[in-house]
Structure formats: C-alpha cells, structure tokens
Amino acid sequence: MDTGSDSGPGVDAGSRTGPDAGSGTGTRPGGGTHPGGGTDRRGGTMRAVKWAGPGRLDEHEVPVPSVLPGRVLVRVSRVGVCGSDLAILRGQHARAEPGVILGHEFVGTVAAADAADAPPVGSQVAVRPLIACADRGTVPPCRACASGNAHVCVALGLYGVDEPGGLAGYVSVRAAAVHPVAPAVPPARAALAEPLAVAVHAVSRSGLTAGATVVVFGAGPIGLFTALVARRGGAGDVLIVEPNAWRREIAERYGFATLPAGADTPALIRARTRGEGADLVFDSAGHPSVALQLTEAARIQGTIVVVGVYKTPPPVDLRTVNFAEHRLIGTRVYTREDFGTAVGLIETDELGLSALPTRTYPLDEAADAFAAAGGGEGSVKVLIEPGHTSGEREQGNA
Secondary structure, X not given: OOOOOOOOOOOEOOOEOOOOOOOOOOOXXXXXXXXXXXXXXXXXXXXXXXXXXXXXXXXXXXXXXXXXXXXXXXXXXXXXXXXXXXXXHOOOOOOOOOOOEOOOEEEEEEEEEOOOOOOOOOOEEEEOOEEOOOOOOOOOOOHHHHOOOHHHOOOOEEEOOOEOOOOEXXXXXXXXXXXXXXXXXXXXXXXXXXXXXHHHHHHXXXXXXXXXXXXXXXXXXXXXXXXXXXXXXXXXXXXEEOOOHHHHHHHHXXXXXXXXXXXXXXXXXXXXXXXXXXXXXXEOOXXXXXXXXXXXXXXXXXXXXXXXXXXXXXXXXXXXXXXXXXXXXXXXXXXXXXXXXXXXXXXXXXXXXXXXXXXXXXXXHHHHXXXXXXXXXXXXXXXXXXXXXXXXXXEEEO
C-alpha cells in the first residue's frame, strides 16, 4: 500500500551472493501441474532481493519454493514498489525483519499448484497479499476473521513482510490469494491491482453519494486512484491537493483540478466550495502537515477518510470534529471483493490506467527502483521485473 508523496533516502545496492550473481531468476522449477494432477516438487534456484537492514537491499540466490498443499507457485512478472516498501527500507516498519524477501504488489503466472481451486498453469494472476490468522489455520480465529472481515485481522500479515514476497523469480502463496487476470492485460497494468484495491475500499467506506464534492490529499498512486474511483462512483467536483508539481500535472491530465499544498490550502478549498468545505475529504498523503488541515477542508457534517498510513500518531483537531459533527473513518487495505473489483477495472481499463506513466527496472537494479520510487517524479508507479537483468530498463505506460 502506497501512502502518498513519500520521499525515500539514498539506497545502498548491497551485495550479491551465490554463484552467477547476474543470472536473473535462476532455474525454473520442473514441470508443474494442473490442479488435481500430481505436483512436481523439483527445486532449483532463483534470484531474490532481501532487505538487509536500514538503507540496504541485497540480492541473493535462494531455492525456488516447494509447492506445498493448498499453495500456488507463481512465476513473478512485475512487482510494484510501494510507500510501505520504502518505510521498510528505512527501518521504519514495525514487523519487517532483515532477511525478508520484499514485495507485496505483484502479479505473475501460475507455474505449479497443489490446490483443487487453483487456476490452470500458465494463467495470469494478481496476488492479494494479505495473510489473516484464519489463513494460518488459527483456531479459533479472531473476531474479525470469524465475522468475515479478515482484512482487519488482529494478527494481519503480508507477503513481503511476514512471508517471502514477490521480489524473486517465484513466490509460493495460498491458493485463496490468487485472482485470475485476463491474459490480454499487460503485466505492468495488472500489477496495479493491489494499490487500486486500496482506493476501491476507501471509496466504498466513504458513503460517497452522487454529485458529492471531493478533496483528495496526495497524488501518489493511492491518491490518484482514489480520485479516479470516486469520479467513477458519481462524485461531482474532485480536487487533488499535492505538493509535487509533476504529480499535479499527471492528475490534471486525468481531468482533475489541483492545488499545491500549503498553509492556505483549506482556505482555497473553501473558496471553491461556496465557503463550506468538501463533502468528502480523503487523506491519501499520511503526512503530519495534512492531518491538521483535514477538519478545515471538510464541510459541517462532512466525512473525512484516512487512507494513508501515518508513521507516528499526528495531531488532529478533534474539537472541530465535535463541533462540525464530522464523520472520521479509518480504512485498512481491502476486502477480497474490493480486490476483485480492482482487477475488473484493470481488465476493462475503465479508469484509463493504461496511460499511467510507469518505469520498470530489472531485479538487479532494485536499489535504483527504490530510489526512483522515493523521488516522486518521472513515473507514478515504479515496477520491478524479476526476469530481466541490467540494461533492460523499461519506461512507458501501464
């Protein structure tokens, strides 16, 4: 999940270990299987990028995961670099431990499976990277999982944080985590499913009504996608507040009005809304400078939706929440249904994401990819392609 306009530090490319350090994804596991047929568990090796501590990414040669019962082996085609990944790199993630293979926004193809409900081998799939206690077989599951709200599981985990992620040739995931994607969809666009699902969930939680005035703070991937989903849902005037001029330009290409961030932003918002403020305010920035402006930007009895994840608790004007009777709504990732909706929107390209500026790096330039993602310009989404090596960098649209 990207938390908005995040600026990352310089990155140490780290070291490469194992033989043939530039070998890309290594050996493909033999054969594979269609669901229901015996599973080929032959091994092999692959290249993977691990977090080695603050500011350091290391490339390693590691075994290809075995295909365990109930699991699908995905050959990774693209991995998105997210604001959460940048926080891990800086050492600011509460759960990530050095040595984890990063990457939770990823797509690929089914290489093998040992699950009756898995898509056929060769199918393109997007992976919903959440790991709830119910997925781990915890008995009894937590109240959230038992009530059908596994996305807010009390012990929620994530591929790329709590289990190996997508910055590798292959990754083993639970069969329930894979969502088939039409084969005609380019992998670079399919890789947007996870951040788009965050936006789908945020808008679904907001109570958006037709014609509502909407303000979105932050024009990173999550903010831009939230604005697009809100407009599709019937929003009237949608305004995006973003400090980065390049990101404002991209938002304007998608037809949105924009404002630069600053101390006078709430006054400018009120000026555009007959002095009242917006019906709906989405905080996709997750930045302390935004937190105090949210209540000033929302109208009386308006709704504030917190989408971006704050690294530390920020000051919030709760007195104005009282006096203005604001609704303050939190959001966390997405449901299975939200993820399916995101995949559908990507398949139809209803939001125009095929025009989204992206930049793709090979696996052995992961450090450069993280630095580019922290820079905030040149691409709305930075992707890594584990099957490519140096000299095959790609810039284009999704």
